[in-house]
Amino acid sequence: MILDRLRVLDLSGITAGGRTTQLLGDFGADVIKVESPHRPDPFRHWSGVTGETGQGDLGSPPFRVVGRNKRGITLDLKDPAGVAAFGRLVAGADLVVENFRRGVLERLGIGFATLRAWNPTVVLLSISSQGDGGPERDYVSFGGTLEALGGLMSVTGYGPDEPVWTTSKVNFPDQAVALLAPGLAVAAVLRSRRERRALHIDLSQRETVISLLGELVVEASLTGRTPRPTGNLAPGETTFCVPTAGTDEWCVISLFTDRDWERLTEVTGRGDLRTDPRFADGDARRAHVAQLVAEVAGWTRERDKSKAMAELQAAGVPAAEVLRGWELESRAAERGEPFHVPVPTSDGGTEQQLSWPFTIDGPGQPRIRRRAPHVGEHTDEVLAGTGQPTTTDTPGSTG
Amino acid sequence: MTTPTRVLEIGHEVRTAYCGYLLARLGARVTKLVTSYPTGDSPAHDRAAATFLDRGKDVIRAGQTPADDLVDDTEVVIAPGRQALLAVTGSTPADLRRHRPDLVVGIASGFGEHGGYAGLAGGEAQQLALGGLLSMVGEPGREPLRLGGPQAGHAAALALFTAVQLALYRRAGTGTGALVETSAVRAVAYLDWKSQIHHADDGTVLQRGSGSGPVVLRCVDGFVGFYYRDEEWPAVKRLVGDPRLDDERFATQRGRDRHRADLVAILEAYSRHLTRDELYHRAQALHIPAGSVLTLDELRHDPQLTARDFLRTEDGVTYPLAPWTVDGIREDS
Numbered sequence: 001m002i003l004d005r006l007r008v009l010d011l012s013g014i015t016a017g018g019r020t021t022q023l024l025g026d027f028g029a030d031v032i033k034v035e036s037p038h039r040p041d042p043f044r045h046w047s048g049v050t051g052e053t054g055q056g057d058l059g060s061p062p063f064r065v066v067g068r069n070k071r072g073i074t075l076d077l078k079d080p081a082g083v084a085a086f087g088r089l090v091a092g093a094d095l096v097v098e099n100f101r102r103g104v105l106e107r108l109g110i111g112f113a114t115l116r117a118w119n120p121t122v123v124l125l126s127i128s129s130q131g132d133g134g135p136e137r138d139y140v141s142f143g144g145t146l147e148a149l150g151g152l153m154s155v156t157g158y159g160p161d162e163p164v165w166t167t168s169k170v171n172f173p174d175q176a177v178a179l180l181a182p183g184l185a186v187a188a189v190l191r192s193r194r195e196r197r198a199l200h201i202d203l204s205q206r207e208t209v210i211s212l213l214g215e216l217v218v219e220a221s222l223t224g225r226t227p228r229p230t231g232n233l234a235p236g237e238t239t240f241c242v243p244t245a246g247t248d249e250w251c252v253i254s255l256f257t258d259r260d261w262e263r264l265t266e267v268t269g270r271g272d273l274r275t276d277p278r279f280a281d282g283d284a285r286r287a288h289v290a291q292l293v294a295e296v297a298g299w300t301r302e303r304d305k306s307k308a309m310a311e312l313q314a315a316g317v318p319a320a321e322v323l324r325g326w327e328l329e330s331r332a333a334e335r336g337e338p339f340h341v342p343v344p345t346s347d348g349g350t351e352q353q354l355s356w357p358f359t360i361d362g363p364g365q366p367r368i369r370r371r372a373p374h375v376g377e378h379t380d381e382v383l384a385g386t387g388q389p390t391t392t393d394t395p396g397s398t399g
Numbered sequence: 400m401t402t403p404t405r406v407l408e409i410g411h412e413v414r415t416a417y418c419g420y421l422l423a424r425l426g427a428r429v430t431k432l433v434t435s436y437p438t439g440d441s442p443a444h445d446r447a448a449a450t451f452l453d454r455g456k457d458v459i460r461a462g463q464t465p466a467d468d469l470v471d472d473t474e475v476v477i478a479p480g481r482q483a484l485l486a487v488t489g490s491t492p493a494d495l496r497r498h499r500p501d502l503v504v505g506i507a508s509g510f511g512e513h514g515g516y517a518g519l520a521g522g523e524a525q526q527l528a529l530g531g532l533l534s535m536v537g538e539p540g541r542e543p544l545r546l547g548g549p550q551a552g553h554a555a556a557l558a559l560f561t562a563v564q565l566a567l568y569r570r571a572g573t574g575t576g577a578l579v580e581t582s583a584v585r586a587v588a589y590l591d592w593k594s595q596i597h598h599a600d601d602g603t604v605l606q607r608g609s610g611s612g613p614v615v616l617r618c619v620d621g622f623v624g625f626y627y628r629d630e631e632w633p634a635v636k637r638l639v640g641d642p643r644l645d646d647e648r649f650a651t652q653r654g655r656d657r658h659r660a661d662l663v664a665i666l667e668a669y670s671r672h673l674t675r676d677e678l679y680h681r682a683q684a685l686h687i688p689a690g691s692v693l694t695l696d697e698l699r700h701d702p703q704l705t706a707r708d709f710l711r712t713e714d715g716v717t718y719p720l721a722p723w724t725v726d727g728i729r730e731d732s
Contacts, residue, residue, distance in 0.1 A: 061600040134706035140688040148624030148690035155547025175590040183561030207722035219447035221717035235444040241542035320525035325594025335515030357589035358562040358581035
């Protein structure tokens with residue numbers, strides 16, 4: 001596979017780190033998830049999305065996704081024997097990934113200097129909250145915290161007094177970081193092999209969020225105007241969601257040009273709107289977008305969102321049905337572009353999961369090799385594979 | 400961290416420009432080949448985007464230098480679609496790789512170049528909608544909301560960046576290049592993976608909205624995203640110090656969600672007398688993962704970002720540097 005010869009020790013918990021190493025595992029890396037026997041990854045029992053924790057250590061559906069294609073071991077890193085065992089694993093690893101609070105790694109005695117002593121070409125990828133320095137380096141965060149501190153909430157919402165975050169259901173910062181971090185990690189591994197030295201990459205999640213708003217940061221400094229939430233409007237376009245048939249079903253329409261507007265009025269049979277001064281040009285349409293939605297909704301409410309999109313697109317109007325995550329699978333299959341894969345479950349069945357965010361042609365295609373591990377499921381196998389004492393000899397390990 | 404060293408970026412689209420931006424932050428020499436480009440008369444947002452995305456790149460007009468020469472001098476070519484690649488270089492990905500088998504060619508389209516979405520009209524909002532993310536942002540009973548900034552384009556760029564690195568990893572072992580492809584729709588769908596897996600698990604359909612869990616609290620000078628989990632609830636009670644929080648109704652997360660309006664009223668009776676900064680630091684002192692809702696101009700004066708030298712101002716323009724450091728050094732020229 002593409003990432004053959006890449007061994008990863010995954011100390012991370014919850015989403016950003018777990019999703020990062022999952023992608024590496026999907027493409028062939030040997031990812032070993034290292035957990036405390038006393039405090040396994042809390043993502044195994046995550047109730048932050050539905051309020052339910054699920055049954056057993058694989059009961060959390062999101063954990064089953066981020067845990068796939070990994071082996072799981074337990075080591076008590078507060079015990080010298082556990083640290084020694086970890087050190088022997090580091091000696092044979094290319095990459096260590098962690099997202100502890102700053103300082104925890106050093107307190108455990110496995111800071112970068114120690115890792116480098118064990119393995120002079122290892123890469124440590126720290127996915128930190130606010131970076132490895134600064135007065136707030138020790139502060140704790142989840143995705144929502146970073147949407148606030150990173151400025152995203154200040155430009156997302158229905159209006160200036162209603163900042164909106166993506167909530168635990170999405171946790172946008174974690175997901176964006178987990179798309180960037182695998183590439184950054186691989187680039188670092190290639191560099192460490194080239195330069196024959198260890199590297200410590202510190203990826204700040206807060207700074208990543210700000211980077212994703214870089215255009216707006218620059219614009220604010222150029223114009224002196226502070227960007228504020230504007231609903232679905234964006235510079236140079238009149239974008240709005242209109243309700244379609246059904247409950248909470250929507251179609252999103254964007255008008256980039258006057259021609260888009262003319263086409264919209266044609267396909268909806270509302271040529272009368274072209275002479276309405278409220279919609280005379282782009283600025284007027286943006287200023288009266290609520291009225292525009294009310295006018296167009298008479299047409300869209302008579303159609304389901306899929307049909308509305310098809311008719312609008314056929315007329316050349318930029319439009320799309322607003323899909324929910326669960327609807328993507330059937331739509332993708334219909335258009336011959338599947339991106340879901342069956343993943344084994346612990347009861348012997350399978351479940352469909354999203355696959356990977358890109359394709360790479362040629363040999364070594366990504367695939368599902370194993371389901372997420374139970375706590376410590378592969379401790380003996382992994383320790384024995386490196387010539388180490390197994391659970392009977394390593395305090396705090398569970399096989 | 401120069402991996403790769405030379406990149407040819409085709410066109411002027413966020414999907415490729417942000418990928419090229421990230422590669423440039425790693426130290427790559429990025430040449431951007433465009434047919435049109437913002438000028439001094441362009442709208443401010445277009446000029447701002449170009450200023451941010453193209454920092455450190457050589458931007459040249461198509462036709463100034465033979466495209467073949469540029470391809471010969473590069474390791475990676477990234478383009479926002481086959482058509483754009485063909486229009487500027489006169490070549491398809493297959494043509495390029497026939498000529499240069501070691502070349503990594505990356506395509507990040509908006510809607511995908513195969514299947515039923517290919518050729519759709521639209522932009523960011525449509526890509527967010529078809530990828531599922533739009534439906535998850537906003538409040539129930541109100542229209543779905545896009546995120547601030549071009550996040551569909553950025554998602555595609557992040558996916559392309561990682562795909563290119565994986566292709567380079569394989570090339571380091573085999574000497575052979577690759578064609579890597581993504582789309583904004585696909586990358587956005589990858590971001591909203593929790594909706595998919597919860598439905599696959601037991602049919603749960605996640606709904607957008609902040610009706611459960613963490614809350615956004617009003618302060619004297621704005622808002623704080625008051626993130627907390629069940630395990631931080633005792634600390635929340637200590638922070639606020641209001642005996643009404645001892646009410647049985649608030650003893651569990653389910654109860655707090657059920658009586659959310661009452662809960663927020665009690666919490667805001669506390670927060671409304673504090674500045675964002677005061678609430679943020681007091682909460683963090685108790686390990687409650689709260690964060691002030693900061694505007695983009697406030698970021699410029701933020702003590703943490705200043706201490707980390709993350710934002711730089713030159714000639715009146717403020718821009719963020721790379722969001723990572725290597726051995727404690729921000730290698731961003």
